[in-house]
Amino acid sequence: MRPPKSPIKADPAGVPARRAALRLLDAVLRRGQAIEQAFPAATQGIERADDRAFAHAIAAEALRRLPDLDALIDSATRQPLPGDAKARTVLRIALVQAFALGTPPHAAIATTLPLVDGGPRRLVHGVFGTLTRRGATLPALPTLPEEAAVRWREAWGEAVVTGARHAIAAPPPLDLTLKADDVMAPDGLSLLPRHRRLADGAAVPGLPGYAEGGWWVQDLAASLPARLIGGGDGRALDLCAAPGGKTLQLAAAGWRVTSLDISESRLARLRDNLARTGLAAEVIAADALRWAPSESYDAVLLDAPCSATGIFRRHPDVLHRVTPRLIAEMAELQGALLARAADWVRPGGLLVYATCSLEPSEGEAQLERFLGERRDFAIDPVLADELPDDLVAHPRGWVRTLPGMMADAGGLDGFFIARMMRTG
Template sequence: MTRADPPGTAARRAALRLLDAVLRKGLPLEAALDTAARDLDRGDDRAFAHAIAAEALRRLPDLDALIDGATRQNLPHDAKARFALRIALVQALALGTPPHAAISTVLPLVDGGPRKLVHGVFGALMRGGARLPDVPTLPDPVARRWEKAWGPDAVAAAARLIAAPPPLDLAGDPPGDAEGFSLMPGHLRLPRRTQVAGLTGYGEGAADGSGRWWVQDIAAALPARLLGPGEGRAALDLCAAPGGKTMQLAAAGWRVTALDLSESRLARLRENLVRTGLEAEVVAADLMRWAPGRPFDAVLLDAPCSATGIFRRHPDVLHRVRPAAIAELAEAQKAMLARAAAWLKPGGTLVYSVCSLEPEEGERVADAAPADLAPAPIAPDLLPAGLVPDGHRLRILPGALEAEGGADSFFMARFVRKSGG
């Protein structure tokens, strides 16, 4: 007779699949979720599996240090026993799961000798009063890379930032029942773990204007602001989905063409436009093959990148992004920037941005901008207090706006096309 798994085991099994997808296969956490959670019928089980995996990725070096300190011989990093211990420990030490529930629901994930090992190591750590540090440890390759680029203070700030999920930012015209504070016009910062689904205008049309808002970190809201008011002029939003910047531009009075390669992500953009009552021409195409047929007054290139700047929301990037991928993405961005510049009217404005902490993707790409693009200084009054531009560039590092809850790490540069170029 087969013994039934304890309730909750399925969610832990999904969490193990998620960790395996990120750490062994190099997949993004969000992209792996549907497959990993295929056996889960309940939404809260799916959310819990995601929470376990995300928190384990935030704390992975510290979890592994505990495991290695309690075993005579280090387990292979891809051993199922190590994965099971990570899942049990992060529940007991970071998510508030009672230890007996944390261990009983992961033991079915391992068989034979490893099962006894997992039970013994977990028990020894619990009896010994194991705990995780208040400030997580960054993976060594990431810490070394960022310290070389930005210095030890930025690395320390990044470690502090991943200790807790970030606050929730709303852009546009936030609903009256949303309680928070503003760092700049058109922005509202809500407390951590606010349930956005309960706010007025969520998931409904905007005939009365109640839905003209969207979730968007304050750093992600800045590139579109650098283009200024539209006043009926034409703007091209490249790599536009899921639509936050498109909606910003439309709300600021631009006639927006929103282009993206992904049909599925554009479906979400269209849904957001319907909900907010904003308008844009939506185009599904590869920008390296597409030809617009007309120039634009403004172009926003929020380029595909390593996304290492949004590590506090997506901790998987700390473990799966490698220097080779960063270099490849940087070369693609240079090509995109050159192509986008050709679609700009003389005197028009182009903003290039990336949610990356890698100078190869930000500063070095801006250094290689086409010769017919001239630097256009960023006015400080376009930015929240505490962020200071460097001429036509803005680099947001970990630690920026930390007292207010922090911001994602971004790079952006503003150019104008030279007359006659």
């Protein structure tokens, strides 16, 4: 007879959150998953919301500071650990707690060591002890992954790379878009009409006006594409609409909105926000490359799927999982979607193309290609009074937001936005 299996011991207090952080980092760094995509599975079985949130905080902060954490680890080992070694990832988790998140060193290592056994456990304990005794620290400005730094330096210059390091060093502010001028909303900095900027860390559902549906969370840069369409009472189409901030903006501005997205699950959040805010839109789950409307629209907004490198300060996983191949694939998809969207704009109507990307191939190059193929479209230049102070449109009329812009006011995500009119 086989001996009975030993019962599986439950993790000591504090360890489940660190184990979940390990799963999150593994999902991002080895499997190329977005951290939000991996989060439900990684935290499965963890009942306390605080523990789930701490697992996310550990993983996100480790991703913000990965090159610097690895430099510390390499300075304390005789031979470099493989990049995907479990001991390296566990050390990242222990060090980021002690050096960036304020966890006492003894608690950081005690709750992390159970993630490894045998020799790697001794290695983790030894390296951690060496670095803490040495008084090691992380730099005030995180170092960007080399591949991203090289791309952005070539595209935008050293100042943008420095701006990106500043942007990722601290959590970004919380931006709200207001449904109307007179709704209940928290006090904060107003950088545009119907906008509030709050310090990060507020519990959103408890803020004034949330339950009443007076506003929704939306980065200032992400609010610009719909703002550039303006108010109207005609028909507007929001393509790739989920999670829905732009649909809410268009509906609040008076448009009769059709919102289309390929993901039924992501549209659930849009429907929830429509119900909470009391706004209306026709919501359709469909692939924009196959869907065909029955009529044309006065305004079409295409916030296209992209590499999402522009939102790195909120989602640092993009710095590590986005590759040149993914950027090229996204650019090809954007071109196909833009060609489809253009056919659905009535003559005299507006087409707004946007991506939350810092890659020129997903912005400027895409626009040049489109305008070269579609002579019936022309740029409708963005005017100074349509933008926040200190943000200026390109001389040719489009908008490019970059790290370092509006830094004194809290910055904004990286976006490319072009507004075009169909002339024939």
